[in-house]
Amino acid sequence: MIVADPKPFQQIRGFLEDYRKILVLGCGTCVTVCLAGGEAQAELLASGLRISFSKDGKEATVLEDTVQRQCDEEFVLPVLERVKREGIDAVVTLACGVGVNFLSDRIGAIPVFPGVNTTFYGGNVEPGLWSEMCAGCGDCITHLTGGICPIARCSKHLLNGPCGGSEKGMCEVDPQNTECVWQLIYERMKLLGRLHEMQNLIPTKDWRPAMDGGVRRSVREHIFRLQYKSGAGA
Amino acid sequence: MEKESHLWATCSAACPVHTDTREYVRRISMGDYEGALDVLLEVNPFPSVCGRICHHPCESQCRRQVIDAPVGLRLLKRFVVENTREYRVQRRRDTRKQPPKGKKVAVIGSGPSGLTAARDLALLGYQVTVFEKDSVLGGMLAHAIPRYRLPMDALQEDIDDILAVGIEARLNCEVGKDVLFESVKKEYDAVLIAVGLAESHSLPIPGIGSKGVLLGIPFLWDVANGERPFLGDRVMVIGGGNVAVDVARAAKRLGPSTVMMACLESREEMPAWKWEIEEAEEEGISIMNSWGPKAVLERDGKTTGIEFKRCVRVFDENKRFNPQYDEMETTAVEADSVILTIGQKANLDFLKGTPVTVDRGRLICDRDSCTATERGVFTCGEVMTGPGSAIQAIATGHDAARAIHHFLETGETLKLPQVSVETIGELPAQTAARARRFDRVEVNLVEASARIRDFSPIEPGYTEAQALAEARRCLACATGAVLDSGAQCAGCLTCVRVCPFGVATVERTAVMPAQQCQTCGLCAAECPAAGIALARFATNKMKENLEGFLKDCSPGAMKRPLVVSYCCMYEATTREYLREQSQREIEATGILRVMVPCVGRLSAIDLVSPFELGADRVAIIACREHGCMYTGAEELLERRIQMVRRFLDEVGVGGASLQFYRTETSAEASWPRFWQDSKRVLGELSAA
Ligand SMILES: Cc1cc2nc3c(=O)[nH]c(=O)nc-3n(C[C@H](O)[C@H](O)[C@H](O)COP(=O)(O)OP(=O)(O)OC[C@H]3O[C@@H](n4cnc5c(N)ncnc54)[C@H](O)[C@@H]3O)c2cc1C
Ligand code: SF4
Ligand code: SF4
Numbered sequence: 001m002i003v004a005d006p007k008p009f010q011q012i013r014g015f016l017e018d019y020r021k022i023l024v025l026g027c028g029t030c031v032t033v034c035l036a037g038g039e040a041q042a043e044l045l046a047s048g049l050r051i052s053f054s055k056d057g058k059e060a061t062v063l064e065d066t067v068q069r070q071c072d073e074e075f076v077l078p079v080l081e082r083v084k085r086e087g088i089d090a091v092v093t094l095a096c097g098v099g100v101n102f103l104s105d106r107i108g109a110i111p112v113f114p115g116v117n118t119t120f121y122g123g124n125v126e127p128g129l130w131s132e133m134c135a136g137c138g139d140c141i142t143h144l145t146g147g148i149c150p151i152a153r154c155s156k157h158l159l160n161g162p163c164g165g166s167e168k169g170m171c172e173v174d175p176q177n178t179e180c181v182w183q184l185i186y187e188r189m190k191l192l193g194r195l196h197e198m199q200n201l202i203p204t205k206d207w208r209p210a211m212d213g214g215v216r217r218s219v220r221e222h223i224f225r226l227q228y229k230s231g232a233g234a
Numbered sequence: 235m236e237k238e239s240h241l242w243a244t245c246s247a248a249c250p251v252h253t254d255t256r257e258y259v260r261r262i263s264m265g266d267y268e269g270a271l272d273v274l275l276e277v278n279p280f281p282s283v284c285g286r287i288c289h290h291p292c293e294s295q296c297r298r299q300v301i302d303a304p305v306g307l308r309l310l311k312r313f314v315v316e317n318t319r320e321y322r323v324q325r326r327r328d329t330r331k332q333p334p335k336g337k338k339v340a341v342i343g344s345g346p347s348g349l350t351a352a353r354d355l356a357l358l359g360y361q362v363t364v365f366e367k368d369s370v371l372g373g374m375l376a377h378a379i380p381r382y383r384l385p386m387d388a389l390q391e392d393i394d395d396i397l398a399v400g401i402e403a404r405l406n407c408e409v410g411k412d413v414l415f416e417s418v419k420k421e422y423d424a425v426l427i428a429v430g431l432a433e434s435h436s437l438p439i440p441g442i443g444s445k446g447v448l449l450g451i452p453f454l455w456d457v458a459n460g461e462r463p464f465l466g467d468r469v470m471v472i473g474g475g476n477v478a479v480d481v482a483r484a485a486k487r488l489g490p491s492t493v494m495m496a497c498l499e500s501r502e503e504m505p506a507w508k509w510e511i512e513e514a515e516e517e518g519i520s521i522m523n524s525w526g527p528k529a530v531l532e533r534d535g536k537t538t539g540i541e542f543k544r545c546v547r548v549f550d551e552n553k554r555f556n557p558q559y560d561e562m563e564t565t566a567v568e569a570d571s572v573i574l575t576i577g578q579k580a581n582l583d584f585l586k587g588t589p590v591t592v593d594r595g596r597l598i599c600d601r602d603s604c605t606a607t608e609r610g611v612f613t614c615g616e617v618m619t620g621p622g623s624a625i626q627a628i629a630t631g632h633d634a635a636r637a638i639h640h641f642l643e644t645g646e647t648l649k650l651p652q653v654s655v656e657t658i659g660e661l662p663a664q665t666a667a668r669a670r671r672f673d674r675v676e677v678n679l680v681e682a683s684a685r686i687r688d689f690s691p692i693e694p695g696y697t698e699a700q701a702l703a704e705a706r707r708c709l710a711c712a713t714g715a716v717l718d719s720g721a722q723c724a725g726c727l728t729c730v731r732v733c734p735f736g737v738a739t740v741e742r743t744a745v746m747p748a749q750q751c752q753t754c755g756l757c758a759a760e761c762p763a764a765g766i767a768l769a770r771f772a773t774n775k776m777k778e779n780l781e782g783f784l785k786d787c788s789p790g791a792m793k794r795p796l797v798v799s800y801c802c803m804y805e806a807t808t809r810e811y812l813r814e815q816s817q818r819e820i821e822a823t824g825i826l827r828v829m830v831p832c833v834g835r836l837s838a839i840d841l842v843s844p845f846e847l848g849a850d851r852v853a854i855i856a857c858r859e860h861g862c863m864y865t866g867a868e869e870l871l872e873r874r875i876q877m878v879r880r881f882l883d884e885v886g887v888g889g890a891s892l893q894f895y896r897t898e899t900s901a902e903a904s905w906p907r908f909w910q911d912s913k914r915v916l917g918e919l920s921a922a
Contacts, residue, residue: 009884028722028763038762039722043839048885050846055886066722066763127731 001123002030002096003130004037004116012045012092013052015113019060019090022049024115025079025103026066027095034130036116037094039066045094045115063088070099073106080106121152138209138216144202146188151205153181159202161185241658241748243711245307248295250629251277252655255292255307256710260770262310263705263803264829265812271318271325274311279353279396280346280628282388283375285312285695289507289623297658297711300666303674306696306704313701315391322391326398332359337642340365340422342409345373346624347615348428349396350631351638356399358639364401365418367408371397373430373615375624378454378477380484381689410584419588419611424638427590427597427606427613428631431578431621437472441530446537450481450575457484466570468492470540472527473575474504479511481575482519486686494567496522498545498557513692516682522567526559530572539568580617603647604634612638658712658749665750668735670863675704699807699900706804706831706863713770714751715758717744721765729757729766734866754864755835759874764837771831777843783826784847786817793824795850797912800836801905802857803829805897811905825909832857834867841878845887853893853912855905861897 016022024046031037046064053060065082067075070093080103083091090111093099096118103112120132135152141159142149151157155173161182165172169183189195209216245255254273261270274281288308296304315322339355341348344366352362370376372389397403409415419425434449436442448463450473456463469490471482474497486493495514497504501523504511515521525542532538544563550556582592591598591607599606599613606613614634615627633650640648677700679685680692696704715738717723723743730738737750738757744766746757758766758774767774780798806812812829820826826849830836833856844852854875862868872894879889893912898904 009881026722028724030724032722032724032762033726035726035728035762038724038726038764040762040764040837040839043764044842044881047839047842047846048881051842051887052885054846068722124727127728 001033001121002098002118003034003120003122003132004031004096004118006036006041006045006094006116007114009045009048009052012113012115013049015092015111016049016060016090017058019111021061021086021088021090022063023079023083023088023091024049024062024064025070025091025093025095025099026064027070027093027099028066028068030096031094031116033124037096042066042094045092070095071102076103076106079103083107083110136210137205137207139206141202141205144197145185146192146194148181148185148188150181150185153184158182159205240656241712242655244295244297244657244659245292245305245711247655247657248291250291250623250626251632253277253292256708256713256770258314259305259307259310259705259708260710262314262701263708263831265702265806265809267314267317267809268321270314271322274314275325275395277632278625278628279350280375280392280624281311282315282391283346283384284308284625285315286384286388286693287375287379288625291625297661298707298709300661300663301669302671305708306674306676309675309677309696310701310704313696313698315388316695317698319391322395326395329357329399331357331399334361335359335642337361337423338363338421339424339426339638339642340418341426341428342415342418343373343428343430343615343617344368344371344403345428345430345615345627346375347430347627347631347634348373348426349393350628351426351428351614351635352401353396353399354632354635355638356401358635360639360642362401363422364403365407365409365413366403366405367411369406371403371405377458378451378480379458380454380480380487381458382483382487382685382692383480385691408584415584415588415590419608423610423642425611426634426638427585427611427617428615428634429580429582429617430627431580431616433579433581434574435577435579436574437527437576439527439529441532441537441540444530444532444537445535446532446569446571447530448571448573450477450573451578453481453573454484457488462488464571465490468569469494469571469573470567470569471495471573471575472540473497473577474499474506474521474523475575475577476506476510477578478575479506479514481573483514483517483686484689485573486517486519487689490570493519494522494569495519496525496527496540496542496567498524498526498548500524500548503548513679513682517686518682525565526557528564531566537570537572539566540572541566578616578621582617602652603649604630604637605647610641612641661709661711662750665735665737665752668865669752670865672707672863674707675700698809702804702806702809710753710770712748714748714753714768715746715755715766716769717746718765718767721761722763723761723765724763726762728760728762732756732760732866732870734864752864754832754867756864756867756870759835759837759840760870764839768835773830773835773837773840776828776836776840777847780826780828780844780847783815783817783820783828787821789848791821792848793822795913796824796826796848797851797853797909798826798828798844798847798849799853799855799905799909799912800828800830800833800840801855801901802833802897803831804863805855805857805861805901807900808902811901823909824913832862832864832867834862834864834871836871836874838874838878838881841875841892842881842885845882845885845891851891851893851912853895853908855895855897855901855908858897858899 024042026039026042042064046062049062069075092113092115094115100114121134122130122132125131132152155171162180166180171178171180243256246252258270258273290308292307293304338361341352341364344364352364356362371393375389434451467490469485482493482495524545526545528541528543530540542565544560546560547558585592589608604612612634614630637648677694685692725740729744735752738746755768833854879892883889895908
């Protein structure tokens with residue numbers, strides 16, 4: 001899932017100087033799970049903003065809401081309607097960057113500000129700790145590496161590692177917390193009885209499906225632009 | 235209140251009148267003793283009596299016993315009635331009755347069952363007359379249960395309540411003698427037979443007619459009325475039930491040097507409550523188990539002793555009472571008097587020659603409809619059920635009242651619906667193992683040597699501090715964490731990870747099985763979707779509550795700095811701080827107390843929102859060191875406070891405005907000090 005961290009409060013506060021009616025919008029999916037932007041966090045931020053505004057003598061209303069996902073039209077429509085109906089003049093979303101974009105594309109002349117820093121695709125390795133595991137490169141090569149991603153988990157994104165900075169299984173970039181992924185790949189290949197494959201070089205990766213080929217889209221033809229839904233079939 | 239589980243707590247289910255135990259205990263712990271009395275009186279017109287002598291099936295079924303020991307519910311009940319006397323008198327005046335129905339009901343017998351029915355019917359608007367052959371109301375409560383267990387004034391409190399609803403009591407009026415059953419039947423639209431089991435069984439053995447042989451119930455009746463029957467110096471009580479124990483202990487208080495009991499049963503089989511037997515032994519009463527009376531020994535018509543034969547078996551293969559003896563093994567004991575307490579029966583002579591059927595001394599009746607064989611004649615209490623307890627008798631009194639009401643409204647017999655309640659079941663062992671143990675608050679009985687001097691009450695009630703300490707032990711079963719149906723539960727597993735008892739699980743969304751939940755509220759405090767609430771004692775509406783407290787306070791009048799103080803209510807030893815404050819008190823002191831059952835359940839927003847509402851400082855006062863009911867709450871709260879302090883620093887309030895204290899010795903001793911401290915530190919800060 002997508003992992004995010006709360007933005008520094010004062011940065012968010014700084015976005016809002018010119019606004020009078022602000023909606024803090026939580027998201028019920030990834031950012032709820034990583035404890036960065038669910039309903040409880042939205043309440044907390046909204047409360048913090050109200051306190052800060054009143055301390056500074058700034059008159060503004062702060063509202064709060066949370067939707068299941070901010071990356072689906074059906075879930076965000078009611079929010080868009082509310083924004084219009086209630087004359088909200090700025091939105092702070094606690095969704096990942098997708099939510100910020102998704103809302104901005106639809107909301108008209110109302111600014112949408114990010115309340116979190118979207119950081120990575122990761123897993124919850126232990127309670128309270130998330131770790132990056134995938135880089136979304138568009139051309140997965142983990143079949144070559146025992147299911148462990150060197151692009152996301154090697155500090156240098158090496159395709160053929162380890163480098164000289166691998167020491168006692170740890171990565172020189174952060175020897176306290178980060179394991180050398182190539183050590184992990186080595187152990188894993190050994191466990192799988194595929195150690196010999198590591199003698200082959202992994203060929204240069206095709207980076208076009210990553211950020212290089214322009215904005216990426218995914219289409220599922222079987223439900224994409226159904227004619228009867230658009231009225232064209234009638 | 236959030237939706238509660240449909241499951242019953244085992245204590246309430248076990249209570250024959252289904253007292254809402256959790257609720258009255260909750261009200262005690264919130265210092266609302268009057269509210270607790272309301273809960274008790276809702277279903278039980280005899281709370282003072284039950285606080286003294288109820289055999290408390292609630293406690294026997296209390297789920298806490300798998301952790302340590304059941305909650306002391308009987309003494310909590312007694313605490314409530316003993317601390318709400320004025321309120322109770324005033325409450326009487328506010329009792330609302332339905333308009334008169336223009337129909338009359340006669341109740342024969344003023345025991346707990348008869349009086350309960352009389353009260354219910356009077357409240358429904360019937361004109362009720364109670365016929366009692368004795369000079370005092372209350373049945374066995376007034377005449378048999380010895381005063382050292384049930385003082386007369388405790389009974390009187392309940393009876394005053396009952397009579398206050400407007401019931402005519404005809405004392406010294408025995409039906410069958412002073413007035414005939416038939417004429418009662420003619421004069422009233424319905425008649426309720428609630429005559430109990432007032433007579434003791436005797437034994438067909440030689441010597442039984444000698445002077446010195448007494449029967450248990452008449453003996454107790456006489457003693458209760460201040461008479462002192464001749465006992466001599468050595469007394470033998472025959473029987474092994476609770477009544478026999480009462481007889482022996484009452485006899486002991488009349489001065490003989492030796493009081494003995496003998497019964498057919500082995501020690502383990504004795505039907506008397508274990509604690510009653512132990513207390514009797516402490517008082518110097520000896521027990522001969524597995525002996526059956528063979529003959530009373532006499533000289534010149536006076537009792538001199540009793541001969542026993544060995545009882546080798548009391549119950550047969552089918553668990554039926556069917557004693558077998560070894561006639562060869564006998565023993566004789568010297569005694570000046572012998573009191574037979576081997577069972578009770580009803581005196582139904584007053585029904586002779588009436589259409590109401592009595593068969594071999596038993597009233598023929600249908601328990602499911604509380605009816606006798608004659609139309610318009612009903613029954614309840616022990617004459618219907620056989621020997622039982624006061625609270626069972628009370629329950630049947632309610633039933634009979636419903637049946638009579640139905641009959642008088644419709645002319646038809648009401649088959650009482652069989653209510654089957656689904657209980658929450660036993661506390662699973664693996665959950666119990668993770669719960670913290672807390673000793674049950676016990677009271678010390680008066681020393682045995684002093685007890686036997688007279689009929690003074692032997693058991694002290696709880697002090698306020700004891701009652702509050704005991705009330706907190708209640709697990710508030712089946713009122714724990716529930717996921718709000720509208721919540722954005724993402725199945726994030728936080729509840730699973732923080733639950734100290736391994737209760738919470740995620741099945742797509744969070745599930746907190748009521749059977750196991752310990753109502754600590756930690757999952758609710760940490761839920762990132764703010765989607766979990768506790769069914770009782772919830773803190774999820776904290777901001778609204780705070781707004782409510784502050785809404786009428788005038789900002790100008792408010793003493794600054796304003797401290798919102800969240801306090802662990804379980805540390806209170808009086809209700810001084812548990813009571814809701816008046817707006818004026820908040821204004822004058824600048825302290826708003828918020829009592830929380832464990833401050834560990836306060837979420838981050840609970841700690842921040844007071845500042846939004848104008849507080850200058852939030853002072854959390856937790857329990858004493860290692861005093862927390864809930865494993866893990868302390869650590870989680872500490873971490874949460876650190877997080878919120880950092881946030882408050884960012885917001886500009888300053889993390890130091892969130893203060894944390896631990897109760898020292900008691901709430902009353904330390905909290906005022908903390909509040910002063912909290913204000914002082916703030917003053918210094920703002921000056922700097
Ligand atoms: C010694 C003893 C100790 C007990 N201890 C406990 C205890 O600790 N805890 C507990 O829960 N229960 C205890 N019980 C049981 C409890 O007292 C009874 O369950 C309860 O009193 C039964 O109530 P009742 O309404 O059926 O009748 P009773 O209480 O028996 O009352 C019947 C009333 O009817 C009156 N009456 C009878 N015939 C007539 C008539 N013809 N005309 C007018 N009036 C009449 C009687 O005088 C009596 O007042 C004890 C009982 C005894 C005997
Ligand atoms: S712990 Fe409380 S609610 Fe649960 S059974 Fe005991 S008294 Fe009843
Ligand atoms: S954390 Fe506490 S309230 Fe939540 S499920 Fe576990 S025991 Fe119940």
